[in-house]
Amino acid sequence: MTACLLTAVERKARDFSRAWDNFWFAPVDLYNVGLFRALLGFVLLSMYWSRFANVELFYFNTGLLHADFAISIIPEYFQSSWPVIFKSDSANYYGHLSYLILLFLFALGVIGRWGTWAIFLLSLSFMQRNFPLVYGADLFAHFWLFYLSFVRHNEHWSVLNLRRGWKPSSLPQLNSDIVSSAFIRLLQIQLCLSYAYTGLEKFKGTQWWEGSAVWYVVGMQELVAVDLSFIRHFPAVIAIMSMTTVLFEVYFIFGVWNKKLRPYWLGFGFFFHLGTAVLMTLWYFFLVMTLPYLLFVNSQKLRLFISGLAARVPSK
Amino acid sequence: MSPTPRGRFIAKVALSAFVVFHLAAVFILPNPDSILYHATQKVIRTYGTTLGLHTTWRFFSPNPLLKVLEYRVIGSKSVSAETRHQFPQDVKEAGNREGFNRLMTYAMYMAQSKETLEAHLQPYICAKWPDATSIEYEILGNEFPAIERAQQVGLDRAMLMKQVRQPAGEIECVRSELSP
Numbered sequence: 063m064t065a066c067l068l069t070a071v072e073r074k075a076r077d078f079s080r081a082w083d084n085f086w087f088a089p090v091d092l093y094n095v096g097l098f099r100a101l102l103g104f105v106l107l108s109m110y111w112s113r114f115a116n117v118e119l120f121y122f123n124t125g126l127l128h129a130d131f132a133i134s135i136i137p138e139y140f141q142s143s144w145p146v147i148f149k150s151d152s153a154n155y156y157g158h159l160s161y162l163i164l165l166f167l168f169a170l171g172v173i174g175r176w177g178t179w180a181i182f183l184l185s186l187s188f189m190q191r192n193f194p195l196v197y198g199a200d201l202f203a204h205f206w207l208f209y210l211s212f213v214r215h216n217e218h219w220s221v222l223n224l225r226r227g228w229k230p231s232s233l234p235q236l237n238s239d240i241v242s243s244a245f246i247r248l249l250q251i252q253l254c255l256s257y258a259y260t261g262l263e264k265f266k267g268t269q270w271w272e273g274s275a276v277w278y279v280v281g282m283q284e285l286v287a288v289d290l291s292f293i294r295h296f297p298a299v300i301a302i303m304s305m306t307t308v309l310f311e312v313y314f315i316f317g318v319w320n321k322k323l324r325p326y327w328l329g330f331g332f333f334f335h336l337g338t339a340v341l342m343t344l345w346y347f348f349l350v351m352t353l354p355y356l357l358f359v360n361s362q363k364l365r366l367f368i369s370g371l372a373a374r375v376p377s378k
Numbered sequence: 379m380s381p382t383p384r385g386r387f388i389a390k391v392a393l394s395a396f397v398v399f400h401l402a403a404v405f406i407l408p409n410p411d412s413i414l415y416h417a418t419q420k421v422i423r424t425y426g427t428t429l430g431l432h433t434t435w436r437f438f439s440p441n442p443l444l445k446v447l448e449y450r451v452i453g454s455k456s457v458s459a460e461t462r463h464q465f466p467q468d469v470k471e472a473g474n475r476e477g478f479n480r481l482m483t484y485a486m487y488m489a490q491s492k493e494t495l496e497a498h499l500q501p502y503i504c505a506k507w508p509d510a511t512s513i514e515y516e517i518l519g520n521e522f523p524a525i526e527r528a529q530q531v532g533l534d535r536a537m538l539m540k541q542v543r544q545p546a547g548e549i550e551c552v553r554s555e556l557s558p
Binding site (some may be wrong): 068082083086087109112113115116119120125126127131135139140141142143144183185186189192193194195197198204205208225241244247248251252255256259260263264274275277278279280281282283284285289290291293294295297300325343344346 | 386389390393394395397400401402405408409410419423424427428429431432433434436437438444446465472473474475476477479480481482483484487488497498499501502520522524525526528529533534536537538539555
């Protein structure tokens with residue numbers, strides 16, 4: 063009896079170990095993460111180029127916030143014991159310039175994991191230097207940079223491959239090492255967790271519960287340039303939009319891990335974020351949120367899609 | 379040189395341990411009021427704050443809310459004390475839409491208390507109006523009527539909106555403390 067029990071436990075442990083190993087460490091095609099990295103790199107380059115236009119206002123001591131107060135202004139439970147801020151104006155200027163140069167190299171796939179760590183640390187530095195300026199796109203970008211710091215993301219979609227004669231439409235199959243596999247999984251799970259938390263936070267508010275939240279967003283003329291108040295005549299539409307926002311976010315983790323529901327969940331998410339981008343000019347947020355969807359797409363289908371696009375480009 | 383099977387096994391065990399720890403961290407960190415957070419904060423909070431992974435993921439929650447900071451310049455000869463200024467003024471002042479959005483986020487953060495306004499935004503505002511003696515702040519919120527009420531009155535958005543002003547205080551411009 064005890065021997066049977068032990069055998070059963072051993073079998074279960076072996077099955078769990080195999081499932082764990084398969085989930086976290088099975089090799090994945092690096093094509094998707096390479097494309098994600100390349101597109102994310104250019105998006106962040108553009109976003110932080112816009113920020114660089116105001117570097118004096120945002121990060122100089124003669125601007126909005128002196129470096130001496132940078133840490134104390136952060137809420138206590140967010141304060142780091144080892145901040146990595148630049149204190150002088152010139153360090154902030156050249157630090158931000160370096161950030162842009164590294165992002166460019168990151169986008170081109172020239173730098174790998176170690177270079178990405180440098181970008182991540184610079185991202186952390188500017189977040190801590192002026193914390194009140196940080197908003198959604200910065201937060202998600204910071205997380206993506208953290209995970210990509212452990213991934214071999216520049217095997218594909220790198221300009222370095224041009225010397226090998228590799229074309230974007232016909233990149234060979236290159237699989238990940240165990241560290242890359244684990245961190246790609248962590249990035250996927252982070253996206254799901256972030257959606258779940260943001261959805262659950264909305265449930266704390268009466269407006270999302272009663273289905274009127276979208277109506278009040280429409281009323282924010284500082285964010286929504288177009289007057290959409292005609293929508294008051296379709297209260298059911300407002301309620302459906304409000305509730306589907308919350309349901310999409312809370313159940314993202316279930317929808318996206320189900321193979322049958324995945325395309326619909328990702329498709330809805332794409333158009334949902336596109337809608338917020340069009341109405342509220344949150345274009346960077348749209349891109350930073352939807353680019354990780356590439357990690358959920360079947361790599362063979364993605365390759366076929368890209369090959370199809372490349373075939374339409376007229377050759378010289 | 380390929381790792382040995384034993385080396386690979388050890389690497390997987392170490393990675394698995396990190397994965398479990400990190401998942402616990404990103405699960406606990408967004409909820410700083412929870413019992414789990416308080417119980418684990420020595421390790422998990424330190425990990426999160428060191429790497430900048432601590433965030434609450436609150437976007438338009440619990441309710442969509444946007445507040446704008448307005449101010450009047452007192453004692454200046456170049457501008458009337460009755461003129462209302464907004465911080466940030468407009469997209470043109472910020473240079474680009476991204477800059478404007480960031481400044482709006484900044485203003486909402488600073489407007490949380492008179493102390494943060496005084497310490498961290500006042501020097502900038504006073505430097506903008508060199509001959510001002512003080513700045514009077516108000517936090518402007520827009521009240522939007524419920525859908526049923528909006529259906530009854532039939533007005534466009536600008537007419538539906540009701541501005542709600544909340545005084546945030548008058549703060550002196552102390553010249554000796556200002557940056558040149």
